[in-house]
Amino acid sequence: MMRSIFSGVSGLRNHQTRMDVIGNNIANVNTVGFKASRVTFKEGFAQILQGASRPPGDTADVAGGTNPVQVGLGMNIGSIDLLFTQGSLESTGVNTDLAIQGDSFFMVSDGTQQYFTRAGNFQLDANGRLVAATNGFVVQGRLADDNGVLGDRIQDIVLPFGQKSPARATQEVTFAGNLNAEAEEGTVRETTVTVYDRMGVAQRVTVSFEKQAGTPPTWNYTVDTPGGTVVSGASGTLTFDGEGRLADPLPTDPFIFTPDSGADDVEVVLNFGQEGGLAGLTQFAAPSTAVVREQDGFTMGDLQRFSIDSTGTVFGAFSNGVTLVLGQVALADFNNPAGLERVGDNQYVVSPNSGQAVIGFAGEGSQSSITAGALEMSNVDLAQEFTNMITTQRGFQSNARVISTSDEMLQEVVTLKR
Structure with a gap:
């Protein structure tokens, strides 16, 4: 009893x-x-x-x-x-909210120890660090340099507003449009474009096309800028074949000038198009529409906003229209996730039976993906x-x-x- x-x-x-x-x-x-x-x-x-x-050894004995x-x-x-097991996702619309689809964990740190969590309700602190909203532990990942190239070291994710995107000098100017084949000799078509020097100072450049006599007729061009001193490549000749397409020889000398801003010399390649092509300048019996289609320089920009994609990569949008990689959120996987030890605040630490964390990134060492603007529920x-x-x-x-x-x-x- x-x-x-x-x-x-x-x-x-x-x-x-x-x-x-x-x-x-x-x-x-x-x-x-x-x-x-x-x-x-x-x-x-x-x-x-x-x-x-x-049973006894004697087979004659009936006892078992x-x-x-x-x-x-x-x-x-x-x-x-x-x-x-995977929890359902709830859309929040907050770009710092992250949800994992898969078996991985976010990594956060208090400066001395790493913790692991599935709760992606993150926010930015006063120093621009991406932190857990529950206790302020900093989310771990890798950061990119000024050119948007990701490093290899795992560290705090920092996204300081006021971060700058460096200016880039214009390297190429691309032309498009038509030069009227029926224009009289001496007719001038003029177009203007803004280029940038290495300091990000805008420089106005004017390109003029003048009709020349000949069969087929040619067009001479001249390039000038009031904001600097021309070094070379300020003039040349464009030749067209009998079908109105660019023909050899195409100009190859870049336009080089010294800006008055004190920046280094700017070397600009003038891309008029390809031989026999229609993507650049042409010469048909139609009104002249030759213009500069694009240039690849830009001034300095300030970080205005950021977004996070399914690989955890953080992209920053700058005021100069440039988008650069700022960092990437790291993920951790375990051989035995059920062996992790709970420590509160929706966080876990490594135990002797969980195995060590295998650190990777979504789509790169980890099979999990990240959904921004959503949270994984219980x-x-x-x-x-x-x-x-x-x-x-x-x-x-x-x-x-x-x-x-x-x-x-x-x-x-x-x-x-x-």
């Missing part, structure tokens, strides 16, 4: 633990990135009342062997497992939890009945002396 009481006590105690886990799951049904737990039970010790015996006679002594907690299944609650309650009641019944039996033993 005493054994049954102790078995009932173990059942009460461990079902209470299971109820604690269920209660924690339900309490975190709306916690961002929360992963539910489950409790499994295992049999406790078994007391041997009689050992097993094997006997099985062991054992009495169980209750049950224990077998395991409390973390369930890392993976708690309320229907399953309520079902578990019912079975746990019934298990608790049954073990309580074992204790009360054993007590009544003991009471009967005590009253035998009357």
